[in-house]
Amino acid sequence: MTTDESRVSLRRILQRFTASEAEIDAQELRQESAECGGVLAQQCSRGQVVSVAGRLRTVVYTPRTNLPTLEADLYDGSDVVTLVWLGRRHISGIEPGRHLTARGRVAMRDERKVIYNPYYELDSPK
Template sequence: MAEKSRLRQALSKWADSSEAHQRDLRQSQARDEAVAIAEAPEREHVIVNGVLRTVTLRPRGGVPALEAELDDGSGVITVVWLGRRRISGVAPGRSVTVAGCIGKQGGVPIMFNPRYELRP
């Protein structure tokens, strides 16, 4: 009996339409806040969406770093996760939303250790 009540509680939590609706709104707001890579300002917190073109392990200063090129059609940004050898789900062809500050390195836009969300 205890298992059924826990199962019912879990199902009722997911079936709550108001909670699901709020989650959908947050996701759509995150997408709406996204800017085009070509128009993203430097040194400000931004959100960009795109598809990962390449993902490589490229150490920086003796520290492992996972580096990826994110393309949204308007431009490309290099995204770097320092101290990471791999991130599950981060692979070429994957749609991703990243959030962080953009800098320039060698004239190329770059974002270090962004928050990220894998998209279908």
């Protein structure tokens, strides 16, 4: 190992000891997203067709008179993308803490990134 490699290795070890649990979790989620071939949510822009992978933070059913929706916040360690299924009250497996990969076109709603009716694949529970 060269001197530069050992410095980088030592720096990573020190970061692991000094980082908060949330920072370590975010780093692991970003790494998992990259391994799945996903685009980081932070890098997504309106109109772009993307594949994002991460963990569902919240899942909320919004009863509306004319069109109920199921909304879930997907966090990949860099940012949140809200997944919205129109006309759905419940989807099996869509629950907080679940890991999944979602594909679709990014839209903006109230300055937040949203994918409507995404294609999705549930990852096996960890």
